[in-house]
Amino acid sequence: MDRVDLLPPPADASVAHRADAYAAAPLLNCLLREVAERLPEPGDRPVHRLPGGRLLRVRGDRRPAEPEVRTADGWQRIGHTELVKLAAEVLTRHTGLSNHELPAEMIDSRDAVAALLTARDRATPPDDPYLRSEQSLVTGHPHHPAPKARGGGPVAGWLPYAPEAHARFPLALLGVREDAVVEEGDTAALDALGEAPPGYRLLPAHPWQLDLVSCADAFEDGRLIRLGTTGFQTWPTAAIRTVYAPERDLFLKFSLDVRITNDIRRLWRHDLLRLRRTDEAAANALPAGPGPAVWLSDRGYRTADFAFEELAVLVRDGLRDRVRPGTTPLLAAALVEGFEGNPLDTAEDPAAWWEAYLGAVVPPALAAFADHGVVLEAHLQNTLVAVDADGMPVQALFRDAEGVKLLPEVPRAAGWERLVYCLVVNHLWEVAAALAERHPGFDPWPAARRELSRHDLPEIRALLGSPTLPGKTNLLLRWTGADGADARYLPLPNPLTGA
Structure with missing residues (x-):
């Protein structure tokens, strides 16, 4: 298997090269998910048609890399700056709207990554694996065009407070x-x-x-x-x-x-x-x-x-009276990003590990919805997973009341869509992909389907039979100037149906 989307750029690569790679991956994810059409062309690099007809190909899947555009002279590699220009042209054509703010944020995000990488090379990470997991997100949100933008201010103003710099x-x-x-x-x-x-x-x-x-x-x-x-x-x-x-x-x-x-x-x-x-x-x-x-x-x-x-x-609340004795809490997003001590790196039996993970995370989120009308914002950054001494998941901890929605303050259908996006698309999909990369041939979706089917919710049958899942359109949201809380979704192929 091509491991380019599992491993970050090598530490001995230049900071500029590493920053370009880290910043390009989420922007490419947004372009390919929200506006591109994948073509059925053979080869080890998927080819996508962008609005207006330009062709783009990348290496890797979960973390796409090395973008190339088709020109009269063949495929030409483009860096992050050229990728931002391409995205702006494509989005202007696709939406009919111009936006000067978001491209600047994309560049700011890339420059912030460069500053963070430089600082991390000099910093000492925390000994505590929990803190290490919280401070590991150099890529950040894998489907946002500018996940590391810091408001465009000078680096000296924000770097002393950056978790990614082990502040x-x-x-x-x-x-x-x-x-x-x-x-x-x-x-x-x-x-x-x-x-x-x-x-x-x-x-x-x-x-x-x-x-x-x-x-x-x-x-x-x-x-x-x-x-x-x-x-x-x-x-x-x-x-x-x-x-x-x-x-x-x-x-x-x-x-x-x-x-x-x-x-x-x-x-x-x-x-x-x-x-x-x-x-x-x-x-x-x-x-x-x-x-x-x-x-x-x-x-x-x-x-x-x-x-x-x-x-x-x-x-x-703190953690000491909440975490099971003898276990270590870890940020779920860090399992996807990667960090020293990541249990995904040492899980010998991916099926057993994944079933334990599903058993910790899925039932409480569904029960909160079904029994209490509470829509937890159960995405990767709002979920901690406690693991035992062998790295097996045994407990889920959820946080952030600001993101919680209550029925019937929001309609049940809207609440369910939000839960499916946060729990399945943003969360389980990403962990499943990271686990499958480490274990070629392992299919995580039959176990996910079994876990979901155990729960007696009228929406579950429709979820398991639906050809699509809701994917949030962060790129289009930002380009069109929509309110950040105004989630809009597009249909993504549902891996649960084929499981």
Whole structure:
């Protein structure tokens, strides 16, 4: 088997070459999924027709590489810059719309990868395999045109806070005058981070966010004061704006006024105001304690009334009382990306490993939907999987109330489509492909079909018989300027039907 889409570029390749390869793969995935037509031509490199008739071929499948376009003189290799130009021409023709912002983001994403690779070559990864998994996503979202864009700002402004660079840093501590504090839920963990003077409440802040927003008036009139930094380091997780403090076993999620993938990553007012409702619904849908599946509760938030979204901080459960004893939690997205200690690299029996994985992840997500009307955003980045000493999956942990949808607030059909996309297309499909690459000849889909068919949901029969699955169109969403939360799907061939 051609292993180009399993292995990243060699470490001894130039940073520029490696950055081009990392950045090209997700952009190619988007082009090939959303606007291209695969042609039935023989050969080891699939050929695709783009809108307007140009032909593009690539090497590999899951992580396409080495793009070439057909010219009068034959196939010509193109780099990332030429690929961005080609994408812009194709999308303008396909949609009838121009977009100058997204190509700049694509270039910014590639340049960010180069900065991250340089920093990783000099950095020491964390010893903890969980933290190592959270900080492994150099490629990032495999079907987004600019997954590593950081808002176009100077590298020095964001690199100290980048999980992919193995960053760790203390949090800024602010004091908010008591009459300006807004909070809901359990925020007691915030008061233990330091000491606020009389008349003030403690409010931790992400230092990058403080550089992005202006609170000069509040500092001048005393509504806000600076109290130094925490006496301990925090580790940014894959979500970038969510950090983990191992000493306190505490996750904190902040606003970050930067576009990352599809959205400006603020804690938006409407999401904060519904946080308790969605979090309690998700907690009720999953067992408490270190059971077979766990919800990491977003148990409360605190902010200032004069900067409600900009300075908001959300308190999330830690891991120690949630993870099964003797197991190690790992980010599901890291299994796909690859990292030192990845159990996919050591699984001797792929069928047994995959069945255990399906048994940990699928039942709780389906039960939450069927029994509680809770649509978990069970994609790769919101799922942790705990493995035992042999690397076998034994537990799933789900997180992020911000992405949870509730029935009947969303129609059942829309909720089911979202769950299928997050759980099957974004999550299981990617893990299945990564596992199959390591074990040529292994077909993961019969086991997935068996696991899904065990669940008595009226939608399951239709899912197993449907010729297509919903694939989110991140490239077209960004090109047409749609709202980041406005998911639009196109039909993808359903591997479950042929299983």
